[in-house]
Amino acid sequence: MEALNIDFSKTALVLIDLQKGIIGRAPAAAEIISNGVRLVEQFRANGGFISFVKVDFVDGKDALRPVTDQSAQAGGYPEGWSEFVPELGVGPRDHVVVKRQWSAFIGTDLDVQLRRRGIDTIVLCGISTNIGVESTARDAFQLGYNQIFITDAMVALSQEEHDATCKYIFPRIGKLRTTAAFVDSVSGK
DSSP states (O other), X not given: OOOOOOOGGGEEEEEEOXXXXXXXXXXXXXXXXXXXXXXXXXXXXXXXXXXXXXXXXSSSTTSOOOOOSSOOOOSOOOTTTTSBOGGGOOOXXXXXXXXXXXXXXXXXXXXXXXXXXXXXXXXXXXXXXXXXXXXXXXXXXXXXXXXEEEEEEEEOSSHHHHHHIIIIIHHHHSXXXXXXHHHHHHTTO
């Protein structure tokens, strides 16, 4: 496997929708959180930029509502659903992106904040592999970012959905690694 040669001054960790109201519905939630925490620790130890992304709505009128065959969440959202899982240790000085749709780039300051910091590579993980993560990845590709997908730090509602994105989409727009392979690569193991 090709070495990653990560320059943390030009690489950002982007974690998608690891929030209380979403992670609870995900298979293997504990593993996804654990691997996400390992990545956060690695970036913090190396002075890398981290962007924590969550979906949230002001009054519900700001949510997308196109006519589809399969509707999104019906009804309201429980109290605290948009809060990040506490294990991530998101603090007041961390960069937080609040999105109102699938991609973390559309209608947010993510691209501006990455470019202002000279970042050209994104390490991407979160929920859902084939929705929030893939939508963000497609936009990042079109914006010219290099990408590394941490496949065991992301999950979809089904293994089939996760596998399809990891097999057919991600290899065309970036590199795929596990958490251990990424950590070993950047720590020189």
